[in-house]
Amino acid sequence: MDLSDVALFRTIASVGSLSAAARQMGTTPMLVSRRLAGLEAELGARLFHRTTRSLSLTPEGEAFLPHAVTLIEARDAALDSISSGGSGLSGVLKVTSPNVIGHSIVVPVVAELIADNPALRVDLTLSDGVIDIATAGLDVAVRVAVMKPSDMIATRVADNPFTLCASPGYVARFGEPTTTEDLAAHRCIKLHAMDTWPFTRDGELDRVRIGGPLSASTVDAVRSACIAGVGIAMLTYWDVNKQIASGELRRIVLNDVKPLEVGIWAVFPTRRQMPARVRAFIDALRGRLLAGTDAESRTT
Structure with missing residues (x-):
């Protein structure tokens, strides 16, 4: 099974159309359709209901999606384990964040990571809505919420009352x-x-x-x-x-x-091994928030 086709399937499920997936991946809808058909033939199951106006997952597609996410995460973790040692972070870090914190905190954090790691790319989505990070293929979501660690796969980054x-x-x-x-x-x-x-x-x-x-x-x-x-x-x-x-x-x-005490949380799609680029992002985010809190405490 070609994992690039599995990644394509996850992208289609995330964006909801073949043409949108083609634009995101820099290819043509015809090639996307052909690769999807090949994956369906290999699996022996139709993954999407397709009409001229809509596209939706079949029951088989719904069942395969979490396995596809796991396969891609395992691939990325394996590549990360052999490519990041001594040469900096690499691959694509996919993050979503609320707008205000995204502009004021997350953008400076990823800018520093990119400057320090030339092989790293970052895909940042700013939205005040809640995105399904597993379906969207995101590595981490920064969220402001009242949350217990057991509620989701998450870690508290900073207080935010x-x-x-x-x-x-x-x-x-x-x-x-x-x-x-x-x-x-x-x-x-x-x-x-x-x-x-x-x-x-x-x-x-x-x-x-x-x-x-x-x-x-x-x-x-x-x-x-x-x-x-x-x-x-x-x-x-x-x-x-x-x-x-x-x-x-x-x-x-x-x-x-x-x-009410609210926190800034980093939410993850899986409990599996966290890529080095995600760990580095969380550490840098926590460090920047802590530095900001310390700076204010010195001036008040």
Whole structure:
């Protein structure tokens, strides 16, 4: 079995069409179709339902997909074990991350890795949505979440607590809440699908319903509106730490609750051997986040 055809099958399953797979792999739809047909003939099973307008996995394709992922991971781990010793990292590191942390943290991390490892390539997807990393063929997903290690194959990279903040102009105009009861009367900026804000009260989760003149779909938009004085925002530490340090925003602390502790996690598709490039990325990410935390602690 040609593992490049197995990798092609996984790519088709990830992107959802032969033409998209062809564009991603730099070839033609005709050649992709021919190679897929050869793999199906070798397996003795049809892997996709194909029409002129749609493509979907057959039951046999669904069953084969996790095995295909395992085969490609084993190949990559084997190549990595003999190619990275002494010559730097190599291969393609496929990462997904939320937009804000992706721009401010992940991009500088991968830029340094690329500079130090000429044979390394990085495929970075920035999205605030949750991507199925196994199906998409990704090595690691950086996620901001409340998560236990047992929930997924994941490792905690850094703390990232929720943080209430407002612009100095907003506070001068409307004042500053000191309790959740005060907060309910203030103008708040909401992320879509987040009508309540999470806190901990006496060790228990407490969701506080808020309202305000603006809701937005991205962290960038909420942060920009907060800087402009529209209202109070709840974002995470790494979304607003630079703006708080510069004075564009100020942190708001409530007396009756504590911010919910959230983490930055690295999530993996498998428990199998982790390639050296993934280990190096996680170490570099953790190091950069730790350095940023230490820098702030020296200035506060």
